[in-house]
Amino acid sequence: xxxxxxxxxxxxxxxxxxxxxxxxxxxxxxxxxxxxxxxxxxxxxxxxxxxxxxxxxxxxxxxxxxxxxxxxxxxxxxxxxxxxxxxxxxxxxxxxxxxxxxxxxxxxxxxxxxxxxxxxxxxxxxxxxxxxxxxxxxxxxxxxxxxxxxxxxxxxxxxxxxxxxxxxxxxxxxxxxxxxxxxxxxxxxxxxxxxxxxxxxxxxxxxxxxxxxxxxxxxxxxxxxxxxxxxxxxxxxxxxxxxxxxxxxxxxxxxxxxxxxxxx
Amino acid sequence: xxxxxxxxxxxxxxxxxxxxxxxxxxxxxxxxxxxxxxxxxxxxxxxxxxxxxxxxxxxxxxxxxxxxxxxxxxxxxxxxxxxxxxxxxxxxxxxxxxxxxxxxxxxxxxxxxxxxxxxxxxxxxxxxxxxxxxxxxxxxxxxxxxxxxxxxxxxxxxxxxxxxxxxxxxxxxxxxxxxxxxxxxxxxxxxxxxxxxxxxxxxx
Numbered sequence: 001x002x003x004x005x006x007x008x009x010x011x012x013x014x015x016x017x018x019x020x021x022x023x024x025x026x027x028x029x030x031x032x033x034x035x036x037x038x039x040x041x042x043x044x045x046x047x048x049x050x051x052x053x054x055x056x057x058x059x060x061x062x063x064x065x066x067x068x069x070x071x072x073x074x075x076x077x078x079x080x081x082x083x084x085x086x087x088x089x090x091x092x093x094x095x096x097x098x099x100x101x102x103x104x105x106x107x108x109x110x111x112x113x114x115x116x117x118x119x120x121x122x123x124x125x126x127x128x129x130x131x132x133x134x135x136x137x138x139x140x141x142x143x144x145x146x147x148x149x150x151x152x153x154x155x156x157x158x159x160x161x162x163x164x165x166x167x168x169x170x171x172x173x174x175x176x177x178x179x180x181x182x183x184x185x186x187x188x189x190x191x192x193x194x195x196x197x198x199x200x201x202x203x204x205x206x207x208x209x210x211x212x213x214x215x216x217x218x219x220x221x222x223x224x225x226x227x228x229x230x231x232x233x234x235x236x237x238x239x240x241x242x243x244x245x246x247x248x249x250x251x252x253x254x255x256x257x258x259x260x261x262x263x264x
Numbered sequence: 265x266x267x268x269x270x271x272x273x274x275x276x277x278x279x280x281x282x283x284x285x286x287x288x289x290x291x292x293x294x295x296x297x298x299x300x301x302x303x304x305x306x307x308x309x310x311x312x313x314x315x316x317x318x319x320x321x322x323x324x325x326x327x328x329x330x331x332x333x334x335x336x337x338x339x340x341x342x343x344x345x346x347x348x349x350x351x352x353x354x355x356x357x358x359x360x361x362x363x364x365x366x367x368x369x370x371x372x373x374x375x376x377x378x379x380x381x382x383x384x385x386x387x388x389x390x391x392x393x394x395x396x397x398x399x400x401x402x403x404x405x406x407x408x409x410x411x412x413x414x415x416x417x418x419x420x421x422x423x424x425x426x427x428x429x430x431x432x433x434x435x436x437x438x439x440x441x442x443x444x445x446x447x448x449x450x451x452x453x454x455x456x457x458x459x460x461x462x463x464x465x466x467x468x
Contacts, residue, residue, distance in 0.1 A: 003375075003383045003426055004403060044450065046382060072281050077405060077448050097277050099310070099407075099448065122311030122344075124378045124407045173378055173407075202373055204380045227376065261382040261403040264451075 004259045005221045006046040006228035007249060008206065009235055011036065012053045013082075016066045019053075020237045021184065030236055034069040040235065043246040044263050047077045049102060049127075049230065055083025056105060057151070062089065064096045071097025079127055090117050094125070102176065104129040105149035108156055108163075111170055118171025128172035129208075132160045132193045133180040145193045152180045160193060161200050168201045175201055176230065178208040186212025186233060186240065189220040198225030206230055214244065214252035221258050266461060267293040267302030269329070271319040275447075279308045279342070282447040282454060288461045296328035304460065305329060305337055308447070309344025313368065313410070314356035316344045326361070333363065338465040339439050340393075346434060346441035347412055355410050364436050366414035375427045378409040385422040385432045385444065391467060393440055393459045394421065394433070402452050404432070404444035411443065438465030 011018045011033055018036050019027040030036065037048055050070060052062045062083040071078055080093050081102030090101050101121075107114050107128055117126045131152050137144035145160040164175045177197045179190030189207045198205040204227035207220035217229045234244050247263040254260050266283060270276035270292040283290040290306075293299050307329070309316055320326050333339050341349055348360045353368035360368070371377045382403040387394050404424075411430035414420060422433035424443075433442045440460070446453040 003379060003381050003406075006381050041450075071278065072285070075282055075285070075448060075454055076450055077407075077445070091272075094275065095277055097281055099275065099278065099445075120311075120315075122315070124380065124409070125310060174380060202376055203378070204376050227381065262401075264402075 002259060004261045005226075005253070007217070007246065007260070008047040008049055008228050008230045009040045009045045010208070010230045010232040011048065011050045012232070013050055013063065013066060014054055016063065016069070018236070020233060020239065028239065030238065033066050034073055036236060037070045038073040040246070041074045041076060045076065045246050046261060047079070047228070048074050049079040049081070051102070052080070052082030053151070062093060064092055067093060067096040067098055081127070081129060086113070087116055087120055090121065094121065100125050100127050100174075102127040102129045104131065107167065108147060108149050108158070111166065114167055114170040114172050118173070123171045123173040126172050127174045127176060128164065128167040129176035129178060130160060130164060130167075131178050131180050132190070134190070134193070143193070143196055145196070148180055161196055164197050164201055168203055172203065174204045174206060176206040176208050177226075179210060182210030184233070185210050188212065188216040189224055189226075189229070191219060191224045194220060194224035194226055204228065212240070214249050217249065218253055218256040218258055221253070265302045266290040266304040266306055267299055269305065269307045269320070269325060270294050271316070271323055271325070274308050274316070274319075275310045276308050279306055279447045282457055286454060286458055286461070288457065294323060296324050299325070299328050299332060303337065304463075305332060305339045306460070307339070307341045307345035307348075309342055309346070309348070310407070311344060312355055313344055313347050313353040313360060314358040316348055317358060317360065330361070330363075333439060336438050336465055338460065338463050340460050341439075341441035342447065343408065343443060343445055346443050347410055349434070349439065349441055350412050350414070353410060363439055364414055364419055364434060365416060366412060366419070368410050368412050370410050371427050378407055379426045380407050381405070382449075383424045383426060383432075383444070385424050387422045387433075388420060391421050391435060392463050393435065393456060395459050396455050397452060404442075404446070404449040404453055406432075406444045408443060435467075
């Protein structure tokens with residue numbers, strides 16, 4: 001008996017539709033968010049995370065109707081992020097059926113939102129997502145990975161490791177490490193920063209950005225030290241030569257010695 | 265009709281969506297009056313034991329739920345809804361409801377805390393609430409930093425392990441509870457909700 005690692009399907013949603021970008025640009029339409037959620041639930045995905053990717057830049061509230069539609073189809077954990085500015089926004093998302101809230105750029109602007117969210121809803125509810133970019137190591141950025149925000153457009157001058165440790169201390173229950181350099185490449189997670197974060201916090205760490213093959217996922221969960229792996233394109237992107245089913249991925253991971261909830 | 269206790273810090277909507285998908289009649293309950301119209305009670309929970317109890321107290325629900333449970337109404341607590349049933353929780357050093365003897369402790373920091381993810385549950389005996397579920401080899405979704413240790417070990421219907429063995433599902437008479445999120449544990453978790461919808465509160 002032991003805790004298994006998780007496969008998390010990630011949706012970037014615009015207007016209720018799942019889209020796919022490369023390096024945070026050039027989105028193409030994939031499917032209706034609720035339809036894809038239903039399909040992946042039926043395929044026994046472990047968890048789903050949904051980002052309303054334009055809510056923040058359009059300065060509007062998150063698309064609660066789509067959150068609600070997805071929540072009606074998935075009876076596995078469901079995380080929502082994008083455009084969450086305060087406790088009331090969090091409360092609305094949870095009442096729409098999400099279990100967890102992902103915060104990213106807003107947490108950098110106002111770190112206290114992490115503490116307030118954790119106090120109100122429990123730390124397990126607050127997922128701190130961070131966009132990491134490899135830079136030259138310096139006294140300000142000793143890890144050599146800098147935090148970026150606003151869809152990788154804005155540098156913050158903050159060190160990724162220092163930031164996630166601060167986030168953990170403020171009450172984040174999980175940390176997502178999203179590599180800007182690896183995102184959309186299908187060349188594998190950026191294992192170095194994933195491992196560095198996993199070794200420096202005591203909450204679960206989720207690898208994100210770059211998975212293209214089952215081997216990449218296994219690497220993220222072993223070499224990278226992650227407790228969970230976010231995947232997207234390889235499940236459903238029409239841009240890739242082939243997509244993978246959850247069973248195929250789990251069979252591979254279990255064969256590679258990674259503890260997973262078996263496909264039934 | 266199942267009453268799902270709806271309080272600010274809870275996740276009643278997720279439980280409601282699950283019951284809706286299963287076609288099980290239910291209503292969200294926010295006050296003592298609404299509780300009178302139901303014949304089964306689910307207390308969902310996320311977040312902290314102290315905040316959960318404060319929020320139930322504020323809604324005037326604690327005595328009302330206690331009265332129904334003492335009358336034999338089948339009751340299912342989920343996650344924090346399990347932890348608050350015990351005597352005491354280390355979380356915020358909180359006195360809890362004391363319906364089941366035992367205490368709630370924090371996982372040691374030797375493993376990542378909170379525990380988040382799918383863990384195997386081994387059932388210890390037969391019970392109507394676990395009908396159709398395998399004895400071993402099945403996984404359920406947990407999110408918890410604290411775990412319950414019942415004084416009477418026979419209260420544990422299902423056990424899981426994280427740092428040490430802990431109670432994943434507890435049953436005492438008409439009071440039952442899961443530490444895992446039955447509403448978020450896929451089809452196996454939904455089976456527990458289905459079983460609860462016809463459970464009369466007895467052991468067989």
